[in-house]
Amino acid sequence: MTTPPTGGPSPTPPADADPTSSTTESLPAPSATDDRPPVVTRGLTKRFRGGQVAVDAIDLEVPAGSVFGFLGPNGSGKTTTIRMLLGLIAPTAGSVELLGEAMPARQLSVLPRVGALVEGPAFYPFWTGQANLLRFDAADRTADPRTRKARAGEALERVGLSNAAGKKVRAYSLGMRQRLAIAVALMQRRELLVLDEPTNGLDPQGTREVRLLIRELANDGTTIFTSTHLLAEVEQVCTHAAVMSRGRLVRQSTMAELRSELRPRLVVRTPDLGRAAQTLAGLGVTDLRQTEETVDGDPGELPIDKFAAALVAADVRLHGFTLERPSLEEAFVALTGEGFDVAE
Numbered sequence: 041m042t043t044p045p046t047g048g049p050s051p052t053p054p055a056d057a058d059p060t061s062s063t064t065e066s067l068p069a070p071s072a073t074d075d076r077p078p079v080v081t082r083g084l085t086k087r088f089r090g091g092q093v094a095v096d097a098i099d100l101e102v103p104a105g106s107v108f109g110f111l112g113p114n115g116s117g118k119t120t121t122i123r124m125l126l127g128l129i130a131p132t133a134g135s136v137e138l139l140g141e142a143m144p145a146r147q148l149s150v151l152p153r154v155g156a157l158v159e160g161p162a163f164y165p166f167w168t169g170q171a172n173l174l175r176f177d178a179a180d181r182t183a184d185p186r187t188r189k190a191r192a193g194e195a196l197e198r199v200g201l202s203n204a205a206g207k208k209v210r211a212y213s214l215g216m217r218q219r220l221a222i223a224v225a226l227m228q229r230r231e232l233l234v235l236d237e238p239t240n241g242l243d244p245q246g247t248r249e250v251r252l253l254i255r256e257l258a259n260d261g262t263t264i265f266t267s268t269h270l271l272a273e274v275e276q277v278c279t280h281a282a283v284m285s286r287g288r289l290v291r292q293s294t295m296a297e298l299r300s301e302l303r304p305r306l307v308v309r310t311p312d313l314g315r316a317a318q319t320l321a322g323l324g325v326t327d328l329r330q331t332e333e334t335v336d337g338d339p340g341e342l343p344i345d346k347f348a349a350a351l352v353a354a355d356v357r358l359h360g361f362t363l364e365r366p367s368l369e370e371a372f373v374a375l376t377g378e379g380f381d382v383a384e
């Protein structure tokens with residue numbers, strides 16, 4: 041299914057819709073709601089017909105100015121959540137607030153401030169990139185036709201496609217098409233960008249281009265909420281991450297917090313496994329585990345330099361002695377019980 045880049049054309053605007061809120065010249069006037077995180081959900085739940093719970097009572101909070109990675113294996117509920125955030129499907133229970141306003145009740149005033157990329161807009165391949173942008177903007181009743189061309193030029197510039205503006209889209213690489221899709225979302229100034237798997241299907245070059253663009257947009261102050269099943273993506277571009285597993289939100293925090301929680305483990309490679317384990321336990325190492333060739337454990341705050349001497353004194357033959365910090369991947373697998381695609 042193709043989804044319009046914003047909430048889509050709407051019927052008659054409600055009386056409370058701010059008719060000036062969508063012009064490029066200025067953002068809506070600051071209000072009391074500006075202190076609220078740009079995305080807040082409470083108990084957000086989606087149960088599809090047939091009884092399957094795709095999203096199970098999640099409480100998300102996306103801080104202003106963050107690049108928020110919404111991470112989870114395939115089928116964990118990311119797209120369903122994004123669809124509810126944007127008012128594309130109705131929640132079974134719970135609430136969504138975007139930019140301080142309730143969704144979907146306030147969608148006509150909120151969505152013009154939100155750029156979204158969900159499954160990508162369908163482009164006419166025989167039209168130029170610029171012509172496609174103009175077409176999408178013309179379908180957006182909140183967009184000002186007088187500034188359309190200038191805004192298209194700016195959006196193409198933002199995504200680095202100025203030189204390709206006059207090329208037919210069928211000659212675009214996948215990375216260029218994806219950047220054009222993001223340009224659609226940037227035709228108006230946005231406070232929040234919601235991207236669903238923006239690098240899906242891209243080659244390494246296209247992936248780099250899109251990640252770079254995300255960083256640049258974030259540097260300009262736009263809050264970015266991006267789903268992905270790629271851990272590398274989160275590590276490279278995100279300031280915050282939330283982890284979904286089977287419809288549940290199992291963790292959300294800053295990347296710095298997540299990293300700081302990864303406690304190093306002492307790994308001893310030796311043929312004398314039993315004696316090594318006994319010695320380490322005697323020294324206070326906890327959570328000991330054994331493989332065919334190694335013993336490893338949590339050394340806590342104990343001084344590492346004592347361990348090697350103690351092991352040698354206990355006649356443990358040392359083939360290796362290292363302190364290893366678990367990767368984020370291991371941490372996330374521990375959270376979800378599932379593997380992640382760590383490909384670039």
Ligand SMILES: Nc1ncnc2c1ncn2[C@@H]1O[C@H](COP(=O)(O)OP(=O)(O)OP(=O)(O)O)[C@@H](O)[C@H]1O
Binds near residue numbers: 089113121269
């Ligand atoms: N319209 C629907 N009707 C019934 N079940 C659905 C529907 N849409 C999604 N689901 C189911 O809900 C669960 C969550 O799907 P969702 O697409 O939100 O996951 P995801 O994390 O985005 O995965 P992916 O990365 O594969 O898109 C899956 O089990 C999926 O099969």
